[in-house]
Amino acid sequence: MISSEPSSVEYxxxxxxxxxxxxxxxxLINLQSLNITKGAKVFIKGASGSGKSTLLSLIGGVLLPQTxxxxxxxxxFNQLTSAKRDRFRADHIGFIFQMxxxxxxxxxxxxxxxxxNFSKKRRLSLLEKNKTLKDEAERLxxxxxxxxNLWQRPATELSVGQQQRVAVARALIGGPELVxxxxxxxxxxxxxxxxxxxxxxxxxxxxxxxxxxxxxDPTLQxxxxxQIDLEQINLLSTAGA
Amino acid sequence: xxxxxxxxxxILNRKLTVSMTIFSIALSILLLLGVERLRHDARExxxxxxxxxxxxxxxxxxxxxxxxxxxxxxGNPTNNVSWKSYQDxxxxxxxxxxxxxxLGDSHxxxxxLGTNQDYFTHYRYAAxxxxxxxxxxxxxxxxxAVIGADVATQLNYSxxxxxxxxxxTGEVSFTKHADQPFKVVGILKKTGTPVDRTVHVxxxxxxxxxxxxxxxxxxxxxxxxxxxxxxxxxxPKTITAALVGLKSPIATFKVQRFINEYPEExxxxxxxxxxxxxxxxxxxxxxQALLAISIMVVLVGICGMATAILTxxxxxxxxxxxxxxxxxxPWHIFLLLIGEAFIVMVLAVxxxxxxxxxxxxxxxxxxxxxxGLYLPTKLPSLNEYILLGCALLAGVLAGIIPAxxxxxxxxxxxxxxxx
Numbered sequence: 101m102i103s104s105e106p107s108s109v110e111y112x113x114x115x116x117x118x119x120x121x122x123x124x125x126x127x128l129i130n131l132q133s134l135n136i137t138k139g140a141k142v143f144i145k146g147a148s149g150s151g152k153s154t155l156l157s158l159i160g161g162v163l164l165p166q167t168x169x170x171x172x173x174x175x176x177f178n179q180l181t182s183a184k185r186d187r188f189r190a191d192h193i194g195f196i197f198q199m200x201x202x203x204x205x206x207x208x209x210x211x212x213x214x215x216x217n218f219s220k221k222r223r224l225s226l227l228e229k230n231k232t233l234k235d236e237a238e239r240l241x242x243x244x245x246x247x248x249n250l251w252q253r254p255a256t257e258l259s260v261g262q263q264q265r266v267a268v269a270r271a272l273i274g275g276p277e278l279v280x281x282x283x284x285x286x287x288x289x290x291x292x293x294x295x296x297x298x299x300x301x302x303x304x305x306x307x308x309x310x311x312x313x314x315x316x317d318p319t320l321q322x323x324x325x326x327q328i329d330l331e332q333i334n335l336l337s338t339a340g341a
Numbered sequence: 342x343x344x345x346x347x348x349x350x351x352i353l354n355r356k357l358t359v360s361m362t363i364f365s366i367a368l369s370i371l372l373l374l375g376v377e378r379l380r381h382d383a384r385e386x387x388x389x390x391x392x393x394x395x396x397x398x399x400x401x402x403x404x405x406x407x408x409x410x411x412x413x414x415x416g417n418p419t420n421n422v423s424w425k426s427y428q429d430x431x432x433x434x435x436x437x438x439x440x441x442x443x444l445g446d447s448h449x450x451x452x453x454l455g456t457n458q459d460y461f462t463h464y465r466y467a468a469x470x471x472x473x474x475x476x477x478x479x480x481x482x483x484x485x486a487v488i489g490a491d492v493a494t495q496l497n498y499s500x501x502x503x504x505x506x507x508x509x510t511g512e513v514s515f516t517k518h519a520d521q522p523f524k525v526v527g528i529l530k531k532t533g534t535p536v537d538r539t540v541h542v543x544x545x546x547x548x549x550x551x552x553x554x555x556x557x558x559x560x561x562x563x564x565x566x567x568x569x570x571x572x573x574x575x576x577p578k579t580i581t582a583a584l585v586g587l588k589s590p591i592a593t594f595k596v597q598r599f600i601n602e603y604p605e606e607x608x609x610x611x612x613x614x615x616x617x618x619x620x621x622x623x624x625x626x627x628x629q630a631l632l633a634i635s636i637m638v639v640l641v642g643i644c645g646m647a648t649a650i651l652t653x654x655x656x657x658x659x660x661x662x663x664x665x666x667x668x669x670x671p672w673h674i675f676l677l678l679i680g681e682a683f684i685v686m687v688l689a690v691x692x693x694x695x696x697x698x699x700x701x702x703x704x705x706x707x708x709x710x711x712x713g714l715y716l717p718t719k720l721p722s723l724n725e726y727i728l729l730g731c732a733l734l735a736g737v738l739a740g741i742i743p744a745x746x747x748x749x750x751x752x753x754x755x756x757x758x759x760x
Contacts, residue, residue: 182671205351
C-alpha cells in the first residue's frame with residue numbers, strides 16, 4: 101500500500117547496501133548507505149559513467165536494486181509492483197533532465213500540466229489549496245520568468261533556457277515532495293545558469309521540497325546544504341581509484 | 342482521457358506523414374467499399390433481370406443455358422419448342438399467361454426477339470416493373486418493330502426508321518432479310534436488362550420473313566411469287582422458349598413437373614430465381630477474387646501504417662522517456678501508440694466512406710446512362726459496416742506491433758533518454 105502521508109519519516113531517500121548492475125554478476129553501483137533528509141538540498145557530484153543516471157532511476161523507482169533496499173519518503177520500493185512504483189513516482193517525484201525535457205508537440209503550458217494527467221494526488225493537492233491547475237501553472241511560469249506570450253507556444257519554439265524553466269515548473273507543479281534534477285544546467289551559459297539555480301532553489305524552498313541535484317560541475321555545489329561525491333560512496337567506482 | 346488527447350496532439354505534430362498514411366488507407370477502404378458495393382449492386386441488377394415470371398420453358402437442356410439464351414440472349418438454344426407443345430402449355434388449367442419467345446435473327450449485332458403483345462404486359466424486371474415506352478407503341482402488324490433503349494441510342498434510331506433484319510445472330514451476317522424491311526414503331530425506356538439490347542417483333546413477322554426458307558437459305562424468286570399467292574396464316578411451327586405465369590405460386594412445382602414430364606417432346610421448365618442463383622454462383626469466383634484483392638490492398642495500407650509508426654519510434658524514444666518521468670506507465674505508452682493506430686484507422690475509414698459517396702454521386706449519372714445500372718445512394722449496409730469494422734480491427738491489431746515495441750523500449754529505457 102502506498103501511504104500518501106509518509107510524514108512520520110524524516111528521510112526523503114534511504115538506501116542500504118544497495119547494489120545494481122544492468123547484467124547480473126556485473127554490478128555497477130554498490131552503496132553502503134545513503135540517507136537524504138526531508139527538505140534537504142543535496143548536490144551529488146559524479147562524472148559521466150559513475151552510475152548517476154542509474155542511481156536516479158533507482159530513486160525514481162524505474163529500476164529495482166538487485167540486493168539491498170531503497171525507500172523513498174518512507175516507502176520501500178522492494179515491495180511495490182512496477183505499476184505502483186510508476187504511480188508513486190507520478191505522485192511524489194518531479195524530474196528535470198539535461199535538455200530537451202519537453203514533449204515537442206505540446207505547448208509550454210501543456211508541458212507544465214502533464215504530471216497532473218498522471219497523478220490524481222498532485223491534481224487534488226492543488227485543488228485542496230483552492231488553486232486551479234491552470235492558476236498554479238501560470239504562477240510557476242510567471243515566477244520562473246517565462247514571458248506570457250510563450251505560454252501557449254509549442255515547446256520547440258522556446259530557447260533552451262526557457263525550456264529548462266518550463267521543465268522546472270513541470271517538476272514542481274502539484275508540490276511533489278522530491279525533485280530530482282539531472283544536469284539541468286549543462287546546456288545553459290554561466291549567467292543563465294546562476295539565474296536558473298536561484299529560481300529552482302527558491303521555489304523548492306518555498307514548497308519545502310527535497311532537491312536532489314546531480315551534476316559533474318563542482319562550481320554549482322556552493323548552492324547546496326550537502327554535497328555527496330558519488331565516486332566516493334560508490335564502492336564499485338573506478339573513477340576515484 | 343489524457344492519453345488519447347496526447348495521441349491526437351502527437352499526430353497533429355506529424356500532420357504530413359500521418360495524413361499520407363491516412364490517405365493511402367482511405368483509398369484502400371474506398372476500393373474495398375467500391376468493390377463490395379459494385380458486387381452487391383451488380384447482383385441486384387442481375388437478379389432484377391426478370392421478375393414476375395414463374396417458369397421459363399424451353400427445350401430440354403440445362404437451366405442456366407435456358408436462362409442465358411432466353412433471357413440474357415447469350416448463346417443459342419439447342420432445340421426449339423413445338424407450337425403444339427406451347428399450345429398445350431398455354432391451355433393448362435393452372436397457367437395464367439404465357440409469352441412466346443422466338444430467337445434466331447439479329448440486327449447489327451442486336452438480337453431480334455419474336456414475341457407477341459403480351460410480352461409488354463407480362464414481362465417484369467426489378468421489383469415488378471413493367472416495360473415502358475419512351476415513344477411509340479407496341480407492334481401491331483407485320484414488319485413493325487419495337488426497339489430497346491440501347492438499340493435506339495447506339496444506332497441513333499427513332500420512330501419510323503426502317504431496319505433490315507439479318508438471318509442468324511452474328512455481328513456480321515451475310516444473309517439478310519433485305520426484301521422485307523421493318524419499321525420502328527416503339528422505343529422502350531432504359532431498363533438495365535437485356536431488353537435494352539433487343540429488337541422486338543411479332544412472331545408472325547418472324548414467320549413472314551422466313552416464309553419459303555429451307556435449310557437456312559432464302560427461297561428462290563419463283564417460290565416467293567408462289568408464296569404470295571397462297572397466303573397461309575402466319576402461324577409459327579416452333580418457338581424458342583416461353584415465359585409462364587401461373588394462377589397461384591403454389592402450383593409452380595405441379596406445372597414444372599407437368600412440363601418436365603411432357604410426353605411429346607423433351608422440355609425443361611426452370612424457376613427463374615433458382616436459375617439466376619445458379620448462374621450467379623458460376624460468376625462468384627471472379628467477384629470473390631475481386632473482393633480478396635481489395636481486402637489485400639487494405640492490408641497493405643495497414644502494414645504501411647504499422648511500418649510508419651515503427652519507424653517513428655526511434656525518434657520518439659525521448660518523448661516516451663519524458664512521459665515515463667512524469668509518471669506514465671509503460672502501459673500508457675502502449676495505449677498512446679495503439680491510440681495513434683486507432684485514430685489513423687478511424688480517420689481513414691471516415692475519409693474512405695466519404696470518398697465512396699463522392700465518387701458515387703459523381704459516377705451515378707454516368708453509370709446509369711452507360712450501363713442502366715441504377716446505384717442508389719444508400720446508407721452503408723450491414724455487410725459494409727462489418728467490412729469497415731474488420732478493417733478498423735485489423736488496423737488496431739497491426740498497431741499492437743509498434744505499441745508493444747514501444748512498451749518494451751520504455752520498460753528498458755525507463756527515464757533514460759536515448760536517441
